Each structure stands twice: as C-alpha cells, then as structure tokens.
Amino acid sequence: MFERYTKVMKKAILTLPIAMLVASHGTPAALGQTLAPSQPAVSQRDGSHDFDWLAGKWHMTFRRLRKPLTGSHDWYSFEGSVENRSLWNGGGNFESGRLNSPLGAIDFATLRLYDATKHEWSIYWVTAKNGLGLPPEVGSFDEHGVGKFYCWNDSYEGRTIASRYIWTPVGPPKHYHFEQAFSTDHGTTWEVNWISDVYRTSG
Numbered sequence: 001m002f003e004r005y006t007k008v009m010k011k012a013i014l015t016l017p018i019a020m021l022v023a024s025h026g027t028p029a030a031l032g033q034t035l036a037p038s039q040p041a042v043s044q045r046d047g048s049h050d051f052d053w054l055a056g057k058w059h060m061t062f063r064r065l066r067k068p069l070t071g072s073h074d075w076y077s078f079e080g081s082v083e084n085r086s087l088w089n090g091g092g093n094f095e096s097g098r099l100n101s102p103l104g105a106i107d108f109a110t111l112r113l114y115d116a117t118k119h120e121w122s123i124y125w126v127t128a129k130n131g132l133g134l135p136p137e138v139g140s141f142d143e144h145g146v147g148k149f150y151c152w153n154d155s156y157e158g159r160t161i162a163s164r165y166i167w168t169p170v171g172p173p174k175h176y177h178f179e180q181a182f183s184t185d186h187g188t189t190w191e192v193n194w195i196s197d198v199y200r201t202s203g
Contacts, residue, residue: 047121048114049090050141053173056203057083062099065193068156068182078102082198091116123149123165137165145169152187162187174200 059081066074082097093112098105107128114121122136139149147167154163162183170177180194 044119045140045143046116047119047140048116050114050121050147051084051093051112052086052090053176054084054093054095055086057081057201058198059201060097060099060196060198062101063195064101065191068193069159069161069184069191076102080106081201084203090114121147121149137163139165141167145172150187154182156182159184164190170197 060079062078062080063075064078066072066076078099078101080097080099082095084093084095086093091114093110095110095112096108098107109126111124111126112121113124120138120140122138124136125133127133135151135153137149137151139147141147146169147165149165151163154161156163164181164183164187166179166181168177168179169175176198178194178196178198179192181190181192183190
C-alpha cells in the first residue's frame, strides 16, 4: 500500500511543474511552439493527368487585392493570356504567359511537377522580374475536380505566412476558376487576394 502511494505521489510531483507552467502561461503555442496546421489528407489516387486539361491557350481575367493583409478591400482588375503544354505523359505541366497589370506587364511561367510516390503536385511560380518563387505550393485534386495546394512556410513582404491555391472547374473544359489566399494564423482563417477566371481560346 505504501509503495503504491509513493508511486502516485512521484507521478504527481513530476507532472505538477508542467501543469503549473501551462496554467500560468497558456497553451504550448503561447510557450513559443508552433502548432502544426490542419492539413488535408494526402490523396492516394493517381493524379498524374490532373493538369492535362490545361494544355492549350487561355484568356485570363484577374482581380487582385491591392494591399493584402492590411484589412483593405481595394481591388483592381486586369487581363492576360497564357499557353500550357503537358510534359512527360502527364507527369508535368509548363505554362508561360503575360499579365497586363495596371502596375506593369508581368511575364511569368508556372512549372507543375507530379510526385507519383506521394500523389502530390508541386507548383512553382516564376516571373521574369523576380525569378523562381520558393517554396512551392503542394497538393492534389479531389474526386470532384477541385485542386487545393498549400505552402505552410511562405512569406509576404517580410512576414511568414501560409498560402493556398484553389482550382475549381466551372464549365470544363473551357472555363476554370482560380483563387490565391494568404493566412497569418496557420490556416485558421484565409484572406483571398487573387481571383482569376480562365477561358480556353484554342487547344
């Protein structure tokens, strides 16, 4: 009986400092630990051809938030054109085009690469002005044709953020919708800052 009592008391004494620390300072996040964001389950379906529909030429309309993450609701609009082609029998996709932004033309390219082991796409954004953007957005399409791609360690104007791309079919194969969003709270809330609709012109 005495030995059992001793074991219980030792356990209580060992856990007491942790309980007191959490009670006085809050959750592990408040103690300086970054909680892992809630991420969607990795798809196990073969998605190697999920971007085949993009092959060809497209006309693009855009709405862009002028000052993201400031609480602003000031948007501006512009248009652009893009051409896509598939690589490696669907395992990759390359896109290049020009956006006619009122702040100046943006010559850009996007490289999408498929990891057949993880069943995920990695999306790399490149501009003639700023070069290759890293790290990539990573994700997959679901059974409804909606693609969601995340970068949990992105940055914007010196701030560490999470970013997200969402592709949604509207009137496939001729019309798709795209949105980009940023989060400053590990994906709890998102602010959409880039909205695009793409319309097939050929291919």
